[in-house]
Amino acid sequence: MAIALAAAGFSPGCADKAQQPPASSASAPVFxxxxxxxxxxxxxxxxxxxxxxxxxxxxxxxxxxxxxxxxxxxxxxxxxxxxxxxxxxxxxxxxxxxxxxxxxxxxxxxxxxxxxxxxxxxxxxxxxxxxRPAFLVKDLKSACERECDKRLQEKEEEVRRIIQRQVQALEEIHREIQEKKKGLSTY
Structure with missing residues (x-):
């Protein structure tokens, strides 16, 4: 035990030296x-x-x-x-x-x-x-949305034209039927 205390600096002759930092380290600048x-x-x-x-x-x-x-x-x-x-x-x-x-x-x-x-x-x-900063991502997103809107409008217009042609075809069929009915009722 005495050896451990002496090694750790607790012996009476070493106590003063252990508590004081060396003079050279206090004046040496830290790099x-x-x-x-x-x-x-x-x-x-x-x-x-x-x-x-x-x-x-x-x-x-x-x-x-x-x-x-x-x-x-x-x-x-x-x-x-x-x-x-x-x-x-x-x-x-x-x-x-x-x-x-x-x-x-x-x-x-x-x-x-x-x-x-x-x-x-x-x-x-x-x-x-x-x-890609945020403003470019927003621009890209809005460009995609505009493209989607454009394609949607084109498809809606195409569907409208198809429906219009079908309605016209049905009206033509209806007219033909009405004319045939007129022709049958005159006999």
């Missing part, structure tokens, strides 16, 4: 990549991420654009451009806005080094060519 420090120092980028994750893509786009324009280093500028591209992709309401957002995305992807600065353009690069 953090420069990009992480720069991103954390730019509140617009952090607020932009918060806004985007909170669903406010417009505010996020504004904050990312400001952070991109005023970034002091290239990694911060690229991260802000990445956020701006993501926000603009979410905000796209038509083909023109979508094309601009994709152009921002491609600008970021082209400027990003292999492996990125924490973001990897390959994660979305495979998705973007097939990306």
């Amino acid at each position: 953090q990549p420069q990009e992480t420090l720069t991103t954390a120092e730019d509140p617009r980028y952090v607020d932009g991420v918060t806004a985007l994750l909170g669903g406010d893509a417009e505010l996020a786009a504004t904050l990312f654009e400001q952070a991109h324009q005023e970034a002091v280093d290239e990694p911060s500028r690229r991260r802000a451009l990445y956020g701006l591209a993501c926000a603009r992709l979410l905000l796209a309401q038509d083909e023109k806005e979508l094309a601009k957002a994709k152009a921002l995305w491609e600008s970021w992807r082209a400027a990003s080094p292999p492996g990125g600065d924490g973001e990897d353009p390959r994660l979305m690069a495979g998705l973007l060519p097939n990306y």
